[in-house]
Amino acid sequence: MKRIIIITGASSGLGAEFARQVYAQKSTIGMxxxxxxxxxxxxxxxxxxLVGKNIAVRTFAFDLSGTDGAxxxxxxxxxxxxxxxxxxxxxNAGFGTYGPFTETDPAREMSMIDLNCTSLTGICGFVLPHMQRGSRIINVASxxxxxxxxxxxxxxxTKSYVLSFSMALAAELKERGISVCALCPGSVSTNFANVASNGKRRDVLHGCDPRKVVTHCLRASRRGKKVALWAPKWKITAFMSRFIGRYIGARFTYLFNKRPH
Ligand SMILES: NC(=O)c1ccc[n+]([C@@H]2O[C@H](COP(=O)([O-])OP(=O)(O)OC[C@H]3O[C@@H](n4cnc5c(N)ncnc54)[C@H](OP(=O)(O)O)[C@@H]3O)[C@@H](O)[C@H]2O)c1
Known part of the structure; x- marks a missing residue:
């Protein structure tokens, strides 16, 4: 029986790195x-x-956004x-927008929800009937x-949605033996900032190497972990967030973490 791996947003950044590393794994030969x-x-x-292995690579170029994409x-x-x-x-496909909400384009914000949430949800729903015990889902949150x-x-x-949805899905799929892992990276060196800032910030500030994040995430997913947080400082931030009021977090970042937009 044919075995398939699907990676969205695979042409750059984290998605391309996922493709490289999954392609290089021995276990994916013949898939x-x-x-x-x-x-x-x-x-x-x-x-x-992606050459040198017995893996057929097929490309599909289309907009994954929203109901139509899924x-x-x-x-x-x-x-x-x-x-x-x-x-x-x-x-993995997703993007962000920098800047205070009132200064961003509402149409772009809605298309972000379409891609980061609607499409991701639909794809999980449409792919799951084709999964079996041992199959895995990785949803890229943040x-x-x-x-x-x-x-x-x-x-x-949108990324809170992805984390919440992934966790609930993992709980529901336990008996079917299908694992769901939410990848929650901090800053990673990709094209993300360039897109989010409309070209005003080319590189992600203090971005780390996507290779390390992806290697860690694939291992975490194989081990059945529900959340992948690579850097110790990301683990500390995620843990500490429980003790910071939601409003305080939002107000603090609004005042002290300006982003070009
Ligand atoms: N980099 C970070 O610091 C960071 C941190 C936390 C989470 N993330 C998350 O990581 C994921 C990957 O982002 P990245 O950092 O690797 O950014 P990236 O380098 O900009 O890559 C985004 C990928 O998604 C594809 N894509 C974008 N919109 C699409 C659409 N509507 N339909 C289909 N494909 C689409 C892009 O290709 P096309 O433009 O050709 O479609 C590209 O392959 C995102 O979900 C992002 O939110 C990133």
Whole structure:
């Protein structure tokens, strides 16, 4: 039976690193890897770098946002011939917007919810019937999931959703032997800040190496961990967030963590 790995947002940053590392694993030999992102050229160029192993890499270039994006994933699954199982789903595609809510574009904020929340939820729902005992889901949330954040209000709320949903899903799927892990990274060096700041901040401030974050997350997921927090300072922040009032956290970050937008 064909075994499939699906990685969304796989053309750059964390998604591309997930693809590289999963491709390199011995256990994935003979499987098929589906990579999804919008920009076809970039995605195909990246896919060409994955060589040397008996893994078929297929690329799908389309917008995953919202109900339509998730339904497209369902159509691709429905069109698949023969018996197959999805071994690993990595819901990584996502973006943020910097700045106070009143100074951001409401349409962009809504499209963020469409991608970070609606699409991720739909994809889980449409892929799960094709999973079996031992299959795994990794949903990419963020350290921002643990507290409301000023100047990052909608993004932090979307990632709280991802963390909450992933945890509940993990609880519901326990008896089926399907694991769900929420990756909650702090700053990682990717194209994230460039997108979130509309090009005003090219690099993520104090970003860490995506390779370390992804290696740790894949190991955590294999071990059945529900949350992956790589850096000790991220673990401390996540823990301390329990003792900081939600309003205080939001007010503090609004006043002292300005973000170019
Ligand atoms: N970097 C950080 O500091 C950080 C921290 C915490 C969490 N995260 C999370 O990590 C995930 C990956 O982000 P990243 O940091 O790796 O950023 P990135 O380098 O900008 O990568 C984003 C990926 O998602 C794809 N994508 C964006 N919008 C899409 C859409 N509508 N449909 C399909 N694909 C789409 C992009 O390709 P196309 O543009 O071609 O579609 C790209 O492949 C996100 O969920 C983000 O929220 C990042």
């Amino acid at each position: 098929e890897m589906w990579l999804v992102a919008r920009e076809a050229d970039k995605l195909n160029q990246f896919a060409k770098t 339904k497209r994933v369902k159509e691709i699954l429905d069109a698949e011939k023969g018996k197959f199982v999805v071994d690993l789903l990595i819901n 350290l921002a999931a643990f507290l409301p954040l000023g100047n990052f209000a909608v993004y932090a709320a």
